Amino acid sequence: MSDTPKTDFIREIIAADLASGKHATTITRFPPEPNGYLHIGHAKAICLNFGIARENAASGARCHLRFDDTNPAKEETEYVESIKSDVKWLGFDWGENLFFASDYFEFFYECAVALINKGLAYVDRQTAEQIKETRGNLTVPGKESPYRDTPPEENLDLFTRMRAGEFKEGEAVLRAKIDMASPNMNLRDPVIYRIMHAHHHNTGDAWCIYPMYDYAHPLEDAVEKITHSLCTLEFEIHRPLYDWVIEHCPVPAKPRQIEFARLNLTYTVMSKRKLLQLVKEGLVEGWDDPRMPTLSGLRRRGYPAAAIRHFCQRIGITKYNGTTDVALLEFDVRDHLNTVVPRRMAVLDPLKLVIENWPAGESEEVEIDNHPKDPAMGTRTLKLSREVWIERDDFQEEPEKKYFRLGPGRYVRLRGGYIVHCTGFNKDAEGRITEVHCEYLPGTKGADAPEGVKCKAAIHWVSVEHGVDAEVRLYDRLFTEADPDDAEGGFVTVINPDSLTKVRAYVEPELAGVEPEFSCQFERLGYFVADQKDHRPGVHLVFNRTVALRDSWK
Structure with a gap:
């Protein structure tokens, strides 16, 4: 099973940039927000960004692991540590290139001040509802804020007071001054700073104003001198704002944003919000439940990192969204395990x-x-x-x-x-x-x-005399419908009641002493792994079914 990447349009762009001398090397980044655990969709982005750095290592290429931690209300240190663990488990290492968006908060602030002084940003005292009502829609232009033409000196004073904590949440925001009639809704004077009196996992209580993602993202890339900022297709409509921020702020570099299709899988939900709902409502047994599409869940189920990398290489990088049959992922897992694990x-x-x-x-x-x-x-x-x-x-x-x-x-x-x-x-x-x-x-x-x-x-x-008791957990697909996001009544209504079956089994004696994450084929039954958390050698044996010997889903 080879990890050799296919040629794709992104790699062709990078190769041309290197050949022309536009860039001496390539710097990419994987920028997760630490508000949840990574899932199989993130694996595609990880393999792309870190893979390109690995392929161009001779020119000094590198990939940054950067936490986009600009929303303290949803981010936790637990998520930071889980993301670092998952990236390493998948087979990639960022070396010295570990960064946090929060490390650049002062730089973001200075850029905002520069925009204010240029007359390109203003403090808006309207409520969130009023701002939403005046944005217009795809056929109706937005209405300018009554605060839009406030002089820069006054805006700078207000923004300074926002930072000093003189305003409550929702009393003021900083907006970019672009074009309220733009057909691209993202350019209709977007909010670039909001007030949040919340403790931040990295900066503590030093800040009470936080940058919005569309503002912070290009600045993060620029300050790290990213050459190619690779995003999924939903960010394509945000690219004009990305370029606007780069153009009008005092940045040390001008990265290029390129979009590619995200990974969608049948019988799977990829939304962090929905995955969090499954966890909080107790519909699964945590982020690392083996039925979850999280990398920690897949690892606990026994999916090998090499099989996931090969799957990402197989599906490739395209410009068009589509849905991949989860059976293809299961095939790669089965194909890999068949050659490397004992019986x-x-x-x-x-x-x-x-x-x-x-x-x-x-x-x-x-x-x-x-x-x-x-x-x-x-x-x-x-x-x-x-x-x-x-x-x-x-x-x-x-x-x-x-x-x-x-x-x-x-x-x-x-x-x-x-x-x-x-x-x-x-x-x-x-x-x-x-x-x-x-x-x-x-x-x-x-x-x-x-x-x-x-x-x-x-x-x-x-x-009977020499066998050992064990708990075996038979995992299956979490949803009964191929597109649970589209289910009438919501995705939770199509959760598979048979996604987990626990049975008392008997195993050969040698299995009594294996360590957690030992993987093997139970002959004629499927591939199984000693559970990462609950398996205790010689005390309590727990084996999870990774995948059946063949695809029997109907």
Whole structure:
């Protein structure tokens, strides 16, 4: 599985800029707001920005990790630390290039003062409702504020007093003076500063005025001398304001904003607001719930970082929005795990199989390969005994057509061991099969079936005597509809009630000692990982299903 990127229009632009000498190197940035955990959509932006820096490392290219922390009401240190952890886990390192927008607050303020002195910004004392009412719409131009022509000296005095904390929230804002008749609503004298008496995770209580994103974003890029500011398509309509700020403020560099299509996945919501709602309403068990599309959730579910990187490389970078089938992501995860993780045996829906001609109290070692196509992974030794657990659906009282596993009078091989012949079964009062009886065929361990014996299948098993109890969590897609955002009644109405099923299972003894995040294939069942938080070796075993062996979603 290769991480080699496809050629795309952004990389072509960068290559041309480097070839022409416009830029000696490339500086990109990944600028998350620390108001939630990163999700799979952010992975696409991370792979793009850090990937371009890695590809152009010979010219000294770099990618900054910058926290756009301009809204203290929604941002927390917890989110900062989770983002740093996720970026590193995904395989990227920012080195010395870690920045916070809040580190530039004084610079933002100086730029605002420069705009005021040029007559390009003014303090507006209207209410938020009044400002909204006078913005107009796509067919009606906005109405100028009665404060629009306030002299620069007076605006500067008011802005200074705003910073000093003389006004309450909502009593005044600073607006850029651009064009109230512009067809682009973002240019109709946008608010660039608002008052917020809130504690900031990085600057504490030093500030009570905070810049708006559309104002801070270009200034952050400029002060860091970003060459190519890569944004998703929803920022395309904001680009004229981005360029206006760069043009009229005293900045040390002029970055270029380029937009690309964001990642949308079926059966998934990407909105941070909606993900936060799932967490706050207890519809999931936190940001790192394995059903969540967050990177921490995907990691806890057992998704490998390499598979996510490959998925982002596969879907590529385009200029047009679309929706990718989540099955493609699951395919990349399955494809990667198939080659790198060992095999183990576990029984999730246990049915006891008694080998009647096996001596009671005795066991025999069987050697099983850890990977059928990779001898380098070696083998392991398990003990086969008189009683073993098998999967309930590996026995049928009345076998259907093309069913080759166990049934009355039928033969099947126990994985790595002997061929057994079913001799009978027991039922309880409700008619449920409680136990299956069989006899093993001596001489068939590691050997073909004797003449006249039809054995077309091998099944996995766990010794009753030597197996270990475990909790297995069967995760599935969180939503039942491909487009939960479009569901009538809202996305929470189409949450899949079967997105998590917990079962008591039996696993082979070696799994009792594995550490959290150990990943393997439970033979014939799927790929599983020891839970990052709840799995305790030798004490409480918890395994999460990462993905089934094949896509069975309907």
